[in-house]
Amino acid sequence: MMAAKKTVPVKKVVIRAAPAMKNMRVWKFGDDIDTDAIIPGRFLTINNPDELAKHAFEGTRDEFAKKVKEGDVIVGGRNFGCGSSREHAPLALMGAGVKVVVARSFARIFFRNSINVGLLPVVCPQADKIADGERITLNIRDGCIEADGKKYPIEPVPVFMQGIIDAGGLVEYAKSLKEVPACTR
């Protein structure tokens, strides 16, 4: 199938910093945190974020669901969110009031799912220097995370995903589209 090719201008967008991005309490996790750990398979009949949140990290870190507070942040190591494509994982975290997940690196599907549902994944190569329970500030404009007086650089979000973040997620982004011209780059 041949289709006419148009170039869509890429808008320059900056992630809008929300107030909750300051002074966020850290829940620290290690490498290869899989989506089965974030939300176990037996809860996948639930689609509501608030309900899912009650079982976030159940069996892996039971105090999380009990003690997490609105505006807390998750800091992971390498390959955060690997495994199953379940979108219930970012939804469970959002239901728990988490708006940002910082990690040294993310698994591809989790990264994309998070942006689609409005959870901000932030790649910070030095995330392992941040400690559990610490309070951090995400400074998008300066491209860094501030923790304990130190600054750790973060990586910019891929350009084509910024439009989705700016719209507030893929649902909102899709609403603004009548059709999508296939093969546009």
Add this chain to the structure above:
Amino acid sequence: MTATIVEKIFSRKCGSDIRAGEVVMAPLDGAMIHDITGPLAIQKFYEMGGKKVFDPKRIIMLFDHQIPADSIEAANNHVYMRKFAAEQDIHNYDINEGVCHQVTLEKGRAAPGEIVVGADSHTCMYGATGAFATGIGSTDMGFALKFGSLYFKVPETIRAEVSGRFPKRVGAKDLILSIAADIGADGATYKAIEFTGKTVRKLDMPGRMTLCNMAIEMGGKAGIVAPDKITWEYMKGRRKMKPFELDSDEDAKFAEKRSYDVSDLEPQVAVPHNVDTGVPISKVEGTHIDQVFIGSCTNGRFEDLAEVAEVLGKKKFNPKIRVLIIPASRDEYLKTLKAGLIEKFVKAGALVEAPCCGPCMGGSFGLIAPGEVSLSTSNRNFKGRQGSTDGKVYLCSPATAAASAITGEITDPREV
């Protein structure tokens, strides 16, 4: 200009040269949803203002993770999806056919050169036919259902060239477990893994499916095997298509090339709680087990079950452990039944269930208790994956599972 097979697939679809790293809104040939991720995808489709899906004939719908409905919530999700199928004129395979990925391939719903997505991470299995196939989340799926296209960053390709002849009772699963251990759990993130070389060219379709199925366990966006005679033979009767050439150019730009020789490969076992922990069986021989699960989209095909039967011979399974055998689809079940193997398994002490995911994801039946150990032919051994987070899951080949089910502990299939 030279290109990888993945670049060629995107270029063919769009009628212009597309290279790795480019972001493109690619048209989709197929989109698969099942009972776990489907309800959320449908919800997103509506939230996006969706009224009619882009093409009901290109949508594959079935239930496999929680069937027959094992809770009222699961039953409700099924009802919701059936309603959607009726409203949208989508053919729903419902609970009758088996595990989503196996069924998609059997029904010819993924083919060489196509771009297919599925709301499940193991969608990469369709690469066994030479399709570009990748797993997506439910919101992306909502978008796909509505528009029939999706943004892709065309991935670079890791070329895994495999040579040598498999020793007896060593096969595709042992190979992919050793490749996963070599590349690592995130070694292929954002990349496709192309399996090639003499050994892959000789490998049958079920073996190729096992390889591509586990590309995601290295973070891979897709696994792929270039179509050849074996592929086109498989497509016969499933899809009306004229065979065509599709392969990476030898001098294409690959992210990296790795080579593997299977001549001296030992049976591999991935130990808890990560998939990239594969070790030669000698390191874990004698490990206590409580349950053996033989099935899943990775290793629940007739050929896998025939191998189990071969290892079993006239012996019985150890009555001290539970042995669960679940063919991956109705077709595979029937083949196994006709070959007389179901009777053999049941007589040997196994519990044979109707085609579904079973305990693979820990969301349905067959779960393990705290402290228990499962040995499984599936693809994931994450903490809690098959029940209690205080349980353990080891991954292995059908042959190793069979040998261990006979002795009641992890056992080298070459010694049974």
